[in-house]
Amino acid sequence: MITYDFSGRSAVITGGARGIGLAIAQRLSASGASVSLWDADKAELDKVAAEFPADRIHTAVVDVTNDADTDRAAADVEREFGKIDVLVASAGITGPNVPVWEYGVADWRKVIDIDLTGVFLCCRSVVPHMRAKGYGRIVNIASVAGKEGNPNAAAYSAAKAGVIGLTKSLGKELAKTEIRVNCVTPAAVKTAIFDQMTEEHINFMLSKIPVGRFGQVEEIANLVTWLASEECSFSTGGVFDCSGGRATY
Numbered sequence: 092m093i094t095y096d097f098s099g100r101s102a103v104i105t106g107g108a109r110g111i112g113l114a115i116a117q118r119l120s121a122s123g124a125s126v127s128l129w130d131a132d133k134a135e136l137d138k139v140a141a142e143f144p145a146d147r148i149h150t151a152v153v154d155v156t157n158d159a160d161t162d163r164a165a166a167d168v169e170r171e172f173g174k175i176d177v178l179v180a181s182a183g184i185t186g187p188n189v190p191v192w193e194y195g196v197a198d199w200r201k202v203i204d205i206d207l208t209g210v211f212l213c214c215r216s217v218v219p220h221m222r223a224k225g226y227g228r229i230v231n232i233a234s235v236a237g238k239e240g241n242p243n244a245a246a247y248s249a250a251k252a253g254v255i256g257l258t259k260s261l262g263k264e265l266a267k268t269e270i271r272v273n274c275v276t277p278a279a280v281k282t283a284i285f286d287q288m289t290e291e292h293i294n295f296m297l298s299k300i301p302v303g304r305f306g307q308v309e310e311i312a313n314l315v316t317w318l319a320s321e322e323c324s325f326s327t328g329g330v331f332d333c334s335g336g337r338a339t340y
Contacts, residue, residue: 262328
């Protein structure tokens with residue numbers, strides 16, 4: 092495994108109590124970072140916090156759709172660690188697997204609020220702290236669905252396409268600073284989020300991956316770790332695939 096030195100760095104990971112977010116947090120912590128896990132599930136946060144060095148872990152119960160929550164949590168991390176060097180926006184849900192004409196309006200708004208507006212609010216809360224310190228790395232977790240548009244997953248696909256656009260815009264806005272902003276577009280990675288999907292939709296996603304298997308959370312974490320490192324110095328506003336050959340552009 093390639094190692095990166097995150098000693099003295101602090102990282103916020105949303106959706107950090109499970110799945111891709113937790114794998115990223117574990118990788119960054121193993122590389123020396125202090126990590127702040129943001130998640131809506133306090134019980135799960137309390138459970139996983141014990142896996143991290145006591146002097147380099149911070150947790151916050153955060154509703155990423157609430158700007159007061161994200162502002163408060165960012166300020167708490169600044170007080171705890173003195174700065175925020177890295178943001179990984181990983182929190183997300185899939186929503187129902189139904190065609191657009193059957194999609195509930197409340198379901199649509201919930202997916203967009205968490206998967207897109209939540210990323211916007213976390214970036215909006217954290218960027219001022221990064222600008223004040225003159226350094227930062229932001230990695231947003233999008234999806235190959237945001238490029239291709241998965242049938243029966245319109246809200247999820249639209250939200251992830253929005254994350255790609257947001258990443259490109261913010262990357263350009265901060266390009267003349269030392270803050271880099273990129274996103275990752277994984278194909279399906281088998282985590283607890285599969286519990287929100289129909290078996291038919293899961294099989295559809297697998298059929299689209301030329302490698303013939305789902306991704307592993309550690310594989311996403313490997314790519315994110317580089318994007319979150321000082322070595323990622325010239326890439327910004329970029330979209331990085333981790334899709335087992337599915338992505339075609």
